[in-house]
Amino acid sequence: MNDASVPPEDPAAGDPAAGGPAAGGPAGAARRAVEALYADDRAAQALGIEMLEVAPGHVRVAMTVRPDMLNGHGTCHGGFLFALADTAFAYACNSHGQAMVAAGASIEFLAPCAGGERLIATASETSRAARHGIYDVAVAKDSGELRAHFRGRCARLRVPSATP
Amino acid sequence: MNDASVPPEDPAAGDPAAGGPAAGGPAGAARRAVEALYADDRAAQALGIEMLEVAPGHVRVAMTVRPDMLNGHGTCHGGFLFALADTAFAYACNSHGQAMVAAGASIEFLAPCAGGERLIATASETSRAARHGIYDVAVAKDSGELRAHFRGRCARLRVPSATP
Amino acid sequence: MNDASVPPEDPAAGDPAAGGPAAGGPAGAARRAVEALYADDRAAQALGIEMLEVAPGHVRVAMTVRPDMLNGHGTCHGGFLFALADTAFAYACNSHGQAMVAAGASIEFLAPCAGGERLIATASETSRAARHGIYDVAVAKDSGELRAHFRGRCARLRVPSATP
Amino acid sequence: MNDASVPPEDPAAGDPAAGGPAAGGPAGAARRAVEALYADDRAAQALGIEMLEVAPGHVRVAMTVRPDMLNGHGTCHGGFLFALADTAFAYACNSHGQAMVAAGASIEFLAPCAGGERLIATASETSRAARHGIYDVAVAKDSGELRAHFRGRCARLRVPSATP
Numbered sequence: 332m333n334d335a336s337v338p339p340e341d342p343a344a345g346d347p348a349a350g351g352p353a354a355g356g357p358a359g360a361a362r363r364a365v366e367a368l369y370a371d372d373r374a375a376q377a378l379g380i381e382m383l384e385v386a387p388g389h390v391r392v393a394m395t396v397r398p399d400m401l402n403g404h405g406t407c408h409g410g411f412l413f414a415l416a417d418t419a420f421a422y423a424c425n426s427h428g429q430a431m432v433a434a435g436a437s438i439e440f441l442a443p444c445a446g447g448e449r450l451i452a453t454a455s456e457t458s459r460a461a462r463h464g465i466y467d468v469a470v471a472k473d474s475g476e477l478r479a480h481f482r483g484r485c486a487r488l489r490v491p492s493a494t495p
Numbered sequence: 496m497n498d499a500s501v502p503p504e505d506p507a508a509g510d511p512a513a514g515g516p517a518a519g520g521p522a523g524a525a526r527r528a529v530e531a532l533y534a535d536d537r538a539a540q541a542l543g544i545e546m547l548e549v550a551p552g553h554v555r556v557a558m559t560v561r562p563d564m565l566n567g568h569g570t571c572h573g574g575f576l577f578a579l580a581d582t583a584f585a586y587a588c589n590s591h592g593q594a595m596v597a598a599g600a601s602i603e604f605l606a607p608c609a610g611g612e613r614l615i616a617t618a619s620e621t622s623r624a625a626r627h628g629i630y631d632v633a634v635a636k637d638s639g640e641l642r643a644h645f646r647g648r649c650a651r652l653r654v655p656s657a658t659p
Numbered sequence: 660m661n662d663a664s665v666p667p668e669d670p671a672a673g674d675p676a677a678g679g680p681a682a683g684g685p686a687g688a689a690r691r692a693v694e695a696l697y698a699d700d701r702a703a704q705a706l707g708i709e710m711l712e713v714a715p716g717h718v719r720v721a722m723t724v725r726p727d728m729l730n731g732h733g734t735c736h737g738g739f740l741f742a743l744a745d746t747a748f749a750y751a752c753n754s755h756g757q758a759m760v761a762a763g764a765s766i767e768f769l770a771p772c773a774g775g776e777r778l779i780a781t782a783s784e785t786s787r788a789a790r791h792g793i794y795d796v797a798v799a800k801d802s803g804e805l806r807a808h809f810r811g812r813c814a815r816l817r818v819p820s821a822t823p
Numbered sequence: 824m825n826d827a828s829v830p831p832e833d834p835a836a837g838d839p840a841a842g843g844p845a846a847g848g849p850a851g852a853a854r855r856a857v858e859a860l861y862a863d864d865r866a867a868q869a870l871g872i873e874m875l876e877v878a879p880g881h882v883r884v885a886m887t888v889r890p891d892m893l894n895g896h897g898t899c900h901g902g903f904l905f906a907l908a909d910t911a912f913a914y915a916c917n918s919h920g921q922a923m924v925a926a927g928a929s930i931e932f933l934a935p936c937a938g939g940e941r942l943i944a945t946a947s948e949t950s951r952a953a954r955h956g957i958y959d960v961a962v963a964k965d966s967g968e969l970r971a972h973f974r975g976r977c978a979r980l981r982v983p984s985a986t987p
Contacts (some may be wrong), residue, residue, distance in 0.1 A: 367567075372573035377563040399541040404584065404652075408538035409585070409597050410578020415528075417573045421566065432818055433573050435976070437601035437765055437929065439793055439812065441786060458769060458805055465808055467795075477786055480793055482810060484767065484927070488568075599812070601765065601929055603891055603957055603976065605950060622933060622969055629931055629972055631959075644957055646974055648763070648931065695895075702900035705891040727869035730913065731859075731949035732980075737913070737925050738906020745901045749894065761901050765929035816896075 361387045361426040368425055375418050378411070381423075388456030388466075390423040395449045406443035412450070413438050416468040416481035419454035423466050428487035431464060438481045449473045451479075462487045525551045525590040532589055539582050542575070546586075552620030552630075553585040559613045570607035576614070577602050580632040580645035581650045583618035588628050594652035595628060613637045616645075626651045689715045690756040696753055703746050706739070710750075716784030716794075718751040723777045734771035741766050743780045744796040744809035751782035752792050758816035760793060766809045777801045780809075790815045825931035844883050853879040853918040860917055871904070874914075880948030880958075882915040887941045898935035907944045908960040915946035916957050918940050922980035923956060930973045941965045944973075954979045 355362070362385045369375060371383060375392075384391040394415045402408040418434060424431040444450060451471055458465040468481040519526070526549045534538060539556075548555040558579045566572040571638060579604060588595040608614060615635055622629040631644040683690070690713045697703060697710060702722075712719040722743045730736040744766060752759040772778060779799055786793040796809040847854070857877045861867060867884075876883040886907045892960040894900040908930060916923040936942060943963055950957040 336606040369567065372567040373563050374566050374575065399537050402538050403533065404596065407576060409581045409600070410574060411538065413577040413581070414574020416571060417577070432568065433604055435601065435603040436573070437599065440597055457808060475645040480785060620974060644949060698896065700895040701891050702903065704892050718912070727865050729866040730866050731861065732924065737909045738902060739866065741905040741909070742900060742902020745905070760896065761932055763929065763931040765927065767927040768925055799836060
């Protein structure tokens with residue numbers, strides 16, 4: 332994660348001396364949980380996804396539509412719009428420190444996205460219980476114009492089976 | 496498209512001399528419509544998606560999970576599973592020669608996919624009217640073990656606006 | 660509609676002398692549009708649905724779970740929870756005075772509802788364009804405890820065909 | 824359940840002397856499991872839903888659109904279409920004898936239904952694992968003309984909590 336892109340809402344989070352699970356409170360814990368996930372997320376990195384904001388149950392990420400993301404209509408392939416929203420969802424539902432996996436999701440495409448557009452996905456927590464959660468993600472242009480709405484459902488990761 | 500991977504169900508389709516919209520009947524027309532779409536689909540090509548089978552309303556494509564498609568849990572990022580299913584859906588709903596765009600979709604993740612797995616997405620036509628369609632896509636391992644179920648809704652592309 | 664249950668936010672709306680489409684502004688127009696729909700909605704009346712609040716793009720309705728709404732598990736049949744949410748959605752998307760029909764919807768059941776429970780469905784507008792809209796509905800107990808989340812998609816009613 | 828409406832595929836099922844869990848094999852067990860559920864399902868009975876066919880993972884039910892099921896557009900309220908499909912889904916996912924509850928569902932409305940129409944909902948099993956299942960339900964007129972497509976997700980009922 333590009334630290335510079337994350338608002339320095341929790342200065343102590345980067346300070347080893349501040350250690351301990353409580354450092355920075357819930358916001359700091361959420362950032363650390365998501366940073367750890369992002370560090371291992373080769374897919375998100377390969378897609379050029381940047382972290383903009385992390386709070387418990389709330390995440391904002393960005394991605395710019397590259398030429399290799401365009402479909403036969405010359406607009407962004409739905410799979411990449413979904414991947415951006417799904418990433419925001421995954422980080423939001425894992426921001427509480429308990430490992431959750433996606434069980435399913437739906438997406439509504441509101442308007443096509445052109446190459447070069449910078450898209451922002453904002454995930455918020457609609458419902459959260461011990462073993463399940465629902466998160467809504469809005470995908471919009473930098474200007475705020477909406478491109479897609481996504482709703483994801485997650486379930487607690489079982490150990491050792493990773494099946495949702 | 497790797498021609499070799501498409502069953503030679505319509506030998507005339509590859510013969511320029513055989514031209515004409517009726518060459519090969521509906522199956523030939525479907526293949527030509529999808530091949531044209533695929534030829535311009537940089538996203539599908541960048542994902543390494545191969546065409547296996549095309550018939551009117553029915554498409555089978557394959558993709559192998561690459562290291563840069565793995566998420567922080569070490570399994571295939573949901574966005575890439577969705578992208579594979581979405582591609583099969585897009586080709587199936589455009590196989591009738593009328594330009595259709597995705598309006599929305601839902602996906603259920605049944606089990607995680609590991610790196611190196613070869614996945615097959617099979618799209619079939621559940622409902623088709625003049626301006627709308629519903630397509631179901633099953634994503635499975637080569638062995639037949641199911642990984643995800645996807646349902647896509649499409650609408651006829653409006654000209655000049657591409658908004659669904 | 661039980662007028663008494665609607666907050667008197669627009670006193671002029673009930674005054675014939677105040678007539679005209681602009682009486683009461685957007686809030687008054689929304690109330691009149693929804694009241695007209697409700698007056699003809701035999702299904703909503705048979706379900707015992709009451710109107711609590713109407714504003715442009717925003718509607719709150721209530722229903723009490725009757726014995727004849729219980730399924731074989733002794734909890735409220737999902738169809739009636741859906742019907743309540745769908746009613747709030749239909750009224751919200753028709754509150755702008757343009758006839759819209761439901762194209763589809765999804766619902767997540769969070770917890771079972773017992774007989775006798777009074778449920779409140781609150782619909783809000785997530786996205787609205789000329790010919791399409793997305794509305795989210797939360798269904799909760801009187802106490803605020805969530806029971807279900809619903810997302811509906813609507814399309815402008817075509818004349819003379821009523822097909823969505 | 825109107826026994827006469829169920830194909831006598833398992834003559835022994837109605838014979839008390841034939842008892843035992845294995846009587847009639849899987850088909851007989853499925854019928855008995857669904858009949859037991861239906862006997863307690865006041866909602867399905869109040870809706871006038873009839874059982875047409877039961878087999879493991881497969882159920883067909885019917886309902887006629889009554890005047891009190893019509894909305895403000897004079898067509899069948901979406902909630903009742905959903906209730907019919909949801910009933911077929913619930914019976915299909917419980918036909919294996921293990922108690923399952925609906926976790927969520929989506930429905931696509933293809934065309935409006937008029938009062939007096941007899942609708943048939945046919946549920947089939949798309950995916951089934953130990954703790955989860957996906958079932959698809961097509962709702963059509965007697966003539967076969969499609970009215971809606973429904974996809975339901977179920978989870979194994981936990982004891983003592985009934986929360987999905």
